[in-house]
Amino acid sequence: MHSLEILELNERFWLPENLGECDKRQYLDAAKLILMYQMDEITYEEFRILLLYSLMNMEFKPSSFENIQEEKWDNIFIASEVLDSFFTKEEDGTRHLIQDYIHNPVKTVHYKLHTFQGPKDSFQGFAYGQLEDGVGELNNFLKYGETESLVKLFAIFYLKNGEKYSEINLDKRIAFFHHLDIRYVYGFYLLFVSFFKYLTTECIIVIDGKELDLRILFSSADDATSTEVEGEPESLGMRATSFQLAESGVFGTLPKLRESDGMMVLVRMHDLVLRNRKEEQERITQEENQKTESHD
Structure with a gap:
């Protein structure tokens, strides 16, 4: 789990590192966002930000002050980078969703x-x-x-x-x-x-x-x-x-x-x-032995 502390709220949040660590609500929301990303309905950066809001169970509320709003977006973007852990990334930039869980979050x-x-x-x-x-x-x-x-x-x-x-x-x-x-x-x-x-x-x-x-x-x-x-x-x-x-x-x-x-x-x-494999191997061995005997 990722640890994310928000000093202004004096509160610490624990975020899943991948799908396997999500609870039911988080998993369902993440699944929909993954589909949207894979269908190119949202960019990867948008996916991370939306996923961050979902995992923290937050709603976006714009600030009436432009400079505060920009700082807020910067902080959200930086915080969302921890969610890169949902994927592996190859040298060519291709991302692969980490799927190494076999428990069912939605029973x-x-x-x-x-x-x-x-x-x-x-x-x-x-x-x-x-x-x-x-x-x-x-x-x-x-x-x-x-x-x-x-x-x-x-x-x-x-x-x-x-x-x-x-x-x-x-x-x-x-x-x-x-x-x-x-x-x-x-x-x-x-x-x-x-x-x-x-x-x-x-x-x-x-x-x-x-x-x-x-x-x-x-x-x-x-x-x-x-x-x-x-x-x-x-x-x-x-x-x-x-x-x-x-x-x-x-x-x-x-x-x-x-x-x-x-x-x-x-x-x-x-x-x-x-x-079946043993029988096939025995058949092959027998045929090879027969060929060897015929040459002799």
Whole structure:
């Protein structure tokens, strides 16, 4: 957290260093401002100043004295520079939003007299079908940039208490959320991107004392040690592996598989991928041995 002291008010404020440190109100406001900045509706400097006001829960009040107003703007601009910490910056000036959090700042959304529950921290308890479809919509948004994909992504994960994802009419739910404040929709998109980044580049879990590197689910078979995810998020590969798991019967039919705990399905996928790679390597070794024997 950043510490900002205003001597005139004899008061100290604590400001988040990035999205992961924001509370619910701060996160939602920041998400909207990030969207406005990324759509070139505001400049980066305007983004910082507006974000500063939001994080401090302040409203702009102009001074009737011009010299005081100029000094005020100078102080605000200088103070807003601490919010550069929301981004990393490359040598060419390109900024990248820091997304390294997997807790959900907005677990509950009240909309049109209904209450919807979003993912728990670390996305605990999500159904595998939600992840599979969510990655598909993430892929669609990154490719086509349509807001409908973000609304669909939100609708996939925000359900009424006791609802199952497999039981809802997704098209109706998307239409229901059509006019939902963009702060919620884009805010969840930012969270999902951060979670998927964690899943594909950092996720190592321990089961019965054994480490399982789930990153291999998103790395190529040619480089099993690589954790780089290039291009669009993997969705077709996940669906193909889903069919393999459904055929194995471990989780029952495909609909049952999609209702199963997402993390447990990923663990089973991990075993399946390792076995497939082992079998492929054994096949290659056998072919090489046969070629060697034929030359002899």
